């Protein structure tokens with residue numbers, strides 16, 4: 001049975017500006033992808049964010065047009081087989097279309113998306129709260145997230161002076177509830193000496209990991225920093241940049257941050273996660289601040305590939321509007337539905 005694709009552009013305002021050492025954004029633009037066959041629809045989100053390692057929007061749009069052109073005569077499985085060739089160098093476009101096709105297949109088989117991807121995947125996904133940059137009054141965000149029961153708090157570093165950030169970090173850590181921890185992300189802000197100083201000053205703090213410490217990441221420097229760090233160092237956007245294609249065990253860090261929109265969809269993300277975990281690395285799945293259509297898929301995928309980890313999927317509150325109801329954590333956990341597919345239902349304006 002052939003599959004009908006519909007691709008609809010969207011623009012969603014942010015509730016508050018996103019800032020990081022790689023710049024920020026005040027709006028998210030992308031395409032909602034619907035794949036329909038036999039009266040059922042699956043949904044995906046193509047949400048390019050070049051700063052995170054995806055293609056530019058015009059490249060995504062061209063790839064989506066190629067997929068549309070090829071889709072009409074093909075069934076969902078046949079289109080999945082051809083998708084990689086149709087979306088070369090367009091991972092966000094591939095993620096959007098592949099998600100919609102897998103969601104459709106799951107709904108057709110009466111399976112949750114996580115069960116389609118990994119039969120034993122649980123219905124609970126722990127997530128970190130995102131407090132924003134360390135110069136944006138994270139204390140207020142910390143109180144709000146702590147009140148909602150979050151256990152891991154993510155902070156963007158490398159936005160202010162290292163000395164200022166060290167002082168603010170110590171101050172913030174004094175207000176952390178018991179048994180909660182900080183997840184830090186420098187987004188490539190530091191040279192090796194600054195990174196070493198920052199890691200050293202975190203030694204006494206409840207830090208669980210630090211993403212992308214280095215402006216010019218190389219495995220030897222990362223390995224030296226990791227050897228001295230009492231917590232996991234992690235790579236994120238470098239996996240699509242200077243370190244693309246290197247085997248996980250050669251990267252020098254203990255953890256990989258996997259963004260399906262950067263890696264080219266659920267299947268590529270699962271394959272990298274399996275490789276990394278077999279090599280003894282931790283993996284964490286995170287969003288690129290996607291719409292609800294993307295977040296539901298990402299959350300199902302997180303449950304399938306690292307069920308015991310805390311993932312970076314609590315980004316819906318950064319959007320002032322959305323395409324449907326987004327997964328919303330309680331006590332730091334997203335509960336996934338037992339209904340077939342991803343759990344996404346479009347709001348009436350986008351409806352089937």
Ligand SMILES: O=C(O)CCC(=O)c1ccccc1C(=O)O
Nearest residue numbers: 052130154286287288289312313
């Ligand atoms: O990890 C999270 O909790 C949310 C995702 C996130 O921080 C992010 C979102 C968009 C672009 C880059 C990043 C990042 O981790 O660097």
Ligand SMILES: [Mg+2]
Nearest residue numbers: 185211236257
């Ligand atoms: Mg990151």
